[in-house]
Amino acid sequence: MCVKKLLHKVGHLSILGCGFDGSGSAGVGFLLNIQAQKALIEWEPVSSRLAKARFRSKLFNVTVFAVYAPTRVSSEQAIDTFYAELNEAVKKTPKRDLLIIGGDLNTHVGSRQANGDRSLGIHGYGERCERGTRLVQFAQANNLVIANTLFRHKPSHVITWRSRDGRTSSQLDYLLVSSRWRSSIQNCRAYRGPDTGSKGGSDHTLVKMSVKIRLVARKRKEPPKRFDVARLKDPTVVEQFRVQLSNRFTALEHEHSNESPEDGNSSGSSVNEDWQKFRNTLQEVALETLGRVKRKRRRWMSEETIRLATKKRSGDQVSKT
Known part of the structure; x- marks a missing residue:
């Protein structure tokens, strides 16, 4: 139809x-x-x-x-x-x-x-x-x-x-x-x-x-701040990052080898647990050696606009005198 x-x-x-x-x-x-x-x-x-x-x-x-x-x-x-x-x-x-x-x-x-x-x-x-x-x-x-x-x-x-x-x-x-x-x-x-x-x-x-709609305000989640990877351009920071990471991974490997096998597995920990430890270790070392990027608040006026406004204001003051 x-x-x-x-x-x-x-x-x-x-x-x-x-x-x-x-x-x-x-x-x-x-x-x-x-x-x-x-x-x-x-x-x-x-x-x-x-x-x-x-x-x-x-x-x-x-x-x-x-x-x-x-x-x-x-x-x-x-x-x-x-x-x-x-x-x-x-x-x-x-x-x-x-x-x-x-x-x-x-x-x-x-x-x-x-x-x-x-x-x-x-x-x-x-x-x-x-x-x-x-x-x-x-x-x-x-x-x-x-x-x-x-x-x-x-x-x-x-x-x-x-x-x-x-x-x-x-x-x-x-x-x-x-x-x-x-x-x-x-x-x-x-x-x-x-x-x-x-x-x-x-x-x-x-x-x-x-x-009747009952609404609950959703909390706004702040995006995580990025690591300051620009510091890796400094050879000293790179060496410090490498040493700390190596030490932490050595400790993790020692901990992993001491775990007792369960249910026939070669290790007492699961793949997900191993991944969580690896990720957390990497993030902790990066935070200690690199830190977070500090956000720079953008100016609502560009430098060129400020320069022109200052120039105009100065010209107006001279004309008044």
């Missing part, structure tokens, strides 16, 4: 959508306010059932996928294609991004079962079906948590779909979030509208999630 792109502005809101064909069998999109419009850095309509939007934040970016899974009457091939596209798109998402997947996934996941589904909470709705197991497996494989199942609410705040005759209700719409942000999710619930389930209204409800 050819993907139709849509970019339309309504008042202060922008609609980003793809795949709308009027039949209701496909089509996903985003409704953005002014702040979200300014933060938008990437928009990709992957298919008629999958769209991606990426937003800029101060310390990390946010990637959101709008999804519309095939219904229960669809073939297994359609389900396989949908999850293959979604899985590939998720794998391309940068690891540092806050990842959110939301939409009509047309399945039932229920609650966490006895085997301990780490992607589910204990407040899901209904019983899990076969395709619900497929969604749970996808979430676990990509380290995602299904936010709808984490919070206890009355049924009307959990159900996301109602038939137009009002006789049948279920939970079909979900919000999935990177599990590393699980503790930041404050709430997730459905909001039923006045016309939900009626002939003139939608059979789906709005699902809202509140996320």
Whole structure:
């Protein structure tokens, strides 16, 4: 199916959508306010059932996928294609991004079962079906948590779909979030509208999630100072470095020969341990004989600029007198 792109502005809101064909069998999109419009850095309509939007934040970016899974009457091939596209798109998402997947996934996941589904909470709705197991497996494989199942609410705040005759209700719409942000999710619930389930209204409800980001400032690591290798141009320093290094390596060799073999090895130490000793010895001798390079603070004005400024200032003083 050819993907139709849509970019339309309504008042202060922008609609980003793809795949709308009027039949209701496909089509996903985003409704953005002014702040979200300014933060938008990437928009990709992957298919008629999958769209991606990426937003800029101060310390990390946010990637959101709008999804519309095939219904229960669809073939297994359609389900396989949908999850293959979604899985590939998720794998391309940068690891540092806050990842959110939301939409009509047309399945039932229920609650966490006895085997301990780490992607589910204990407040899901209904019983899990076969395709619900497929969604749970996808979430676990990509380290995602299904936010709808984490919070206890009355049924009307959990159900996301109602038939137009009002006789049948279920939970079909979900919000999935990177599990590393699980503790930041404050709430997730459905909001039923006045016309939900009626002939003139939608059979789906709005699902809202509140996320509070707790950020910890990362300590800036100072780069290690380099050894002053320029001192090796001095023959005296070179001889001093050679003698100290030779003495230290002789002591290491003597220590190595006194170690008792273990488990049939020719030496009691491993290759990694020997390398650590070699590296530490070399660095200690270099620090003692060469020292570190002292960083010179760069002047914010070049010598030429200072000379011209001084010349101009002197000329101004002479003209005033």
